[in-house]
Amino acid sequence: MKDNFLDVAKILKPVGLKGEVKIKCFLDSIDYLSDIKSLYLEPCDKSEFLSAKVKQKSGTHSKGGIQFIPLKIVKLRKKDNEFGFVYLEGVTGVQQAEALRDKPLYAIKDEIPLGENRYFIADLLGCIVYDSSGKVIGEVADIDNFGAADVYTIVSGDKQFMFPLADHIIVSIDPTKKEIVLTNEVYNMLVE
Numbered sequence: 001m002k003d004n005f006l007d008v009a010k011i012l013k014p015v016g017l018k019g020e021v022k023i024k025c026f027l028d029s030i031d032y033l034s035d036i037k038s039l040y041l042e043p044c045d046k047s048e049f050l051s052a053k054v055k056q057k058s059g060t061h062s063k064g065g066i067q068f069i070p071l072k073i074v075k076l077r078k079k080d081n082e083f084g085f086v087y088l089e090g091v092t093g094v095q096q097a098e099a100l101r102d103k104p105l106y107a108i109k110d111e112i113p114l115g116e117n118r119y120f121i122a123d124l125l126g127c128i129v130y131d132s133s134g135k136v137i138g139e140v141a142d143i144d145n146f147g148a149a150d151v152y153t154i155v156s157g158d159k160q161f162m163f164p165l166a167d168h169i170i171v172s173i174d175p176t177k178k179e180i181v182l183t184n185e186v187y188n189m190l191v192e
Helices: 030-035 045-049 052-058 094-099 184-191
Strands: 005-015 020-025 039-041 061-063 066-071 073-078 083-088 104-108 128-131 136-145 150-156 159-164 170-174 179-182
Touching (some): 005 030, 030 073, 136 159
Antiparallel strands (some): 005 020, 005 104, 020 083, 039 104, 061 066, 073 083, 128 136, 136 150, 150 159, 170 179
């Protein structure tokens, strides 16, 4: 990704009368949101709900020429790993919360804590996949999660291969070099 912002959650709807909103989190766990300093909202006509005080105090950040409005999480209640309820700084009523319905929330990538051997999907898309002898298998075109593990889709010319992310399949992942190395056994299974 050229910029340093990731889409981390979506505001679904207001909850109650005091500005709380229900969100869907796109990270592995909603718990990560409590460690993020600020979430960011794209400015729009409906974002006038934010007080000038919050805008002036927080400043703005830019992504692709768009000025993003930072919002701090005042309180987070977890429903499960994917859904939760939050109070955002500057959102104090149901009308303000309603103006945020269906809006994406972004975070600065460097502020999102990642555990060891954890990666952002955005950093893995486009990685070249090799077998352990150095033969190119293809390029990561998509990553899906169907529950048990992430499933990588590799494209090579007009061929498409899929494999689950599992320790016995992966030799190494290096998103900075845009490289993923698989065991030779997996390569043989993919091409047969």
